Amino acid sequence: MEGILDQPVLVLNRLWQAVNTCSVRRAFALLYQGHAQVVSTDDSNNYLTHDFTSWRDFSRANPEPEMVHTISVSIRVPRIIVLLLFERLPKKEVKFTRHNVFERDRNTCQYCGRIFERQELNLDHVLPRDRGGQTTWENIVCSCIPCNTKKGNRLPHEAGLQLIRKPRRPKWRPFVNISFSRSHHDSWKHFLDLAYWNVELGQ
Ligand SMILES: [Zn+2]
Numbered sequence: 068m069e070g071i072l073d074q075p076v077l078v079l080n081r082l083w084q085a086v087n088t089c090s091v092r093r094a095f096a097l098l099y100q101g102h103a104q105v106v107s108t109d110d111s112n113n114y115l116t117h118d119f120t121s122w123r124d125f126s127r128a129n130p131e132p133e134m135v136h137t138i139s140v141s142i143r144v145p146r147i148i149v150l151l152l153f154e155r156l157p158k159k160e161v162k163f164t165r166h167n168v169f170e171r172d173r174n175t176c177q178y179c180g181r182i183f184e185r186q187e188l189n190l191d192h193v194l195p196r197d198r199g200g201q202t203t204w205e206n207i208v209c210s211c212i213p214c215n216t217k218k219g220n221r222l223p224h225e226a227g228l229q230l231i232r233k234p235r236r237p238k239w240r241p242f243v244n245i246s247f248s249r250s251h252h253d254s255w256k257h258f259l260d261l262a263y264w265n266v267e268l269g270q
Contacts, residue, residue, distance in 0.1 A: 071135060071144060077255045079106065079149040085258040091135070094148050098122065106147040108254065116149060146252045161237045165190060168207055171237050177208035178218070178228045189215045193223060193234065204236035 072092040080086045089097075097103035104116040107125070117125055126134065126143040134141045161167055168190060175182050177191075191210035194200030197220060208230065210218070218226040 071133065074144065076145050077147045077252070077258060078103075079147065079258060081150060081152070083149060083258070085255070089148075091144055094145050095135070095142075097148060097150070098145065102152055103148040103150050105145040106149050107145075146254050147258065163204055163236075167237070168204075169209060171204075171234075172209035175209060175231070176211035176214050177230050177232060177234070178210055178214040178223065180231045181211060183209075183211050187211060191215055191218065193230065195220045195222075198222075205234055208234045 072090060072095075074091045075088040076091055076094040077085055078087040078089050078094075094103065094105075098105060098119050101118065104118055105122045107115050107117065109115055115125075122145070123140055123142055126141060129143070130141070131143055133144050135144060169185055169188065173182070174185060174188060176188065188209045188211060190207050191214075192200040192202070193206050193208060196202075200206050214228060218228055223230055
């Protein structure tokens with residue numbers, strides 16, 4: 068059982084969006100303090116939530132091989148928890164990297180709206196550098212090579228182009244960028260897929 072308390076648990080916020088992972092140890096602390104509930108599925112794939120007591124009772128009724136044992140109780144390892152309060156976990160700033168700009172813009176040229184392979188996309192300064200444009204979340208967008216060439220050293224409207232969306236700093240680290248040292252659970256997939264499509268950019 069060594070290490071079981073260090074296994075990762077997927078953390079959902081109050082809106083059931085995947086925002087982070089934490090250790091089983093931390094998940095139990097949040098559960099015990101009433102700051103989070105365990106998310107599980109029933110036989111019909113409906114989601115159930117449990118507070119500490121109901122999770123303990125559920126564990127007793129539905130034991131599985133991997134359990135955490137204390138003197139008084141054997142309890143199942145949570146795989147997903149949902150926070151009952153906002154912002155119980157420290158926010159991580161999204162790093163301003165080429166990769167994360169591609170993630171934010173979802174490999175979509177922000178001028179023509181088409182999706183490209185990354186090697187076919189440039190990072191474009193909306194306000195050109197030689198006119199004082201800075202290399203920031205708010206001034207860098209993905210652009211395909213034809214749009215980039217058309218735009219040249221001009222502002223979008225000067226080149227007859229229009230941004231499909233105002234570039235902003237994403238609020239959350241795009242979840243798909245978190246690399247997991249250990250393989251994660253099938254039960255996470257639904258929430259990770261949702262997270263990919265629903266990352267709130269620039270909220
Ligand atoms: Zn384009």
